[in-house]
Amino acid sequence: MASLSPGFHGRGSRSLVDRLPPGQYPTESFPVLSAGPTPHLPTERWSFTVTGETGASRSWTWEEMTALPQEQPVVDIHCVTRWSKFDTRWQGVSLDVLTDEVPTSADFVVAESFDGYTTNLPRADITGGRAWLVHSFDGYPLAPDHGGPARLLIPHLYFWKSAKWVKGLRFTTDNEPGFWERGGYHDYGDPWREQRYRGDL
Numbered sequence: 001m002a003s004l005s006p007g008f009h010g011r012g013s014r015s016l017v018d019r020l021p022p023g024q025y026p027t028e029s030f031p032v033l034s035a036g037p038t039p040h041l042p043t044e045r046w047s048f049t050v051t052g053e054t055g056a057s058r059s060w061t062w063e064e065m066t067a068l069p070q071e072q073p074v075v076d077i078h079c080v081t082r083w084s085k086f087d088t089r090w091q092g093v094s095l096d097v098l099t100d101e102v103p104t105s106a107d108f109v110v111a112e113s114f115d116g117y118t119t120n121l122p123r124a125d126i127t128g129g130r131a132w133l134v135h136s137f138d139g140y141p142l143a144p145d146h147g148g149p150a151r152l153l154i155p156h157l158y159f160w161k162s163a164k165w166v167k168g169l170r171f172t173t174d175n176e177p178g179f180w181e182r183g184g185y186h187d188y189g190d191p192w193r194e195q196r197y198r199g200d201l
């Protein structure tokens, strides 16, 4: 069923120890990690835009986005600062639904946020049912400090790839390193391979 996330394995089927990537520790809390101050965006002024490498684009207002088919992923998240949080519950729209609207043959994508933050990904990593635009956490509207009104959720990569206050996705032919990637973090960021910093294999 599409609303059950790939990260949800059912109670007890996989031990928490096996779900902890190398060098991580589990936490019950939900730390806030932001490079700058939290922007406060009323949903009436919010929009989300997907732009193709040719310049063609498609935008959604808040009302339009929340009217799209909703999924409720339950996933483990892993921050490069070494905390991991199991079974986090979100609600939002699959990035497949949004990116399907803009034809592209680009290999890369840059997520761009209202605070100026950027992060780059291979396009393949935001399709296939493993990345979302989320607006609720644990049954409540997403708190501003955690990226509300809406953020990306890409749980198979370190959490810096999950851009908070995201305003759009831009497909790019060339790989364009984002904020932390330019700052020395790994280009891809797979927690299972401990790809924390540039130079990690």
Ligand SMILES: Nc1nc2c(c(=O)[nH]1)N[C@H]1C(S)=C(S)[C@@H](COP(=O)(O)O)O[C@H]1N2
Pocket: 030, 031, 032, 033, 034, 035, 036, 079, 080, 113, 114, 115, 117, 145, 146, 147, 159, 160, 161, 162, 163, 164, 165, 166
């Ligand atoms: N727009 C934006 N998104 C961002 C950041 C940021 O500073 N600005 N920080 C990133 C980092 S480094 C992490 S670990 C996660 C933290 O999300 P949290 O504050 O909800 O734990 O958001 C990521 N997304």
Ligand SMILES: [Mo]
Pocket: 033, 079, 080, 081, 159, 160
């Ligand atoms: Mo982070």
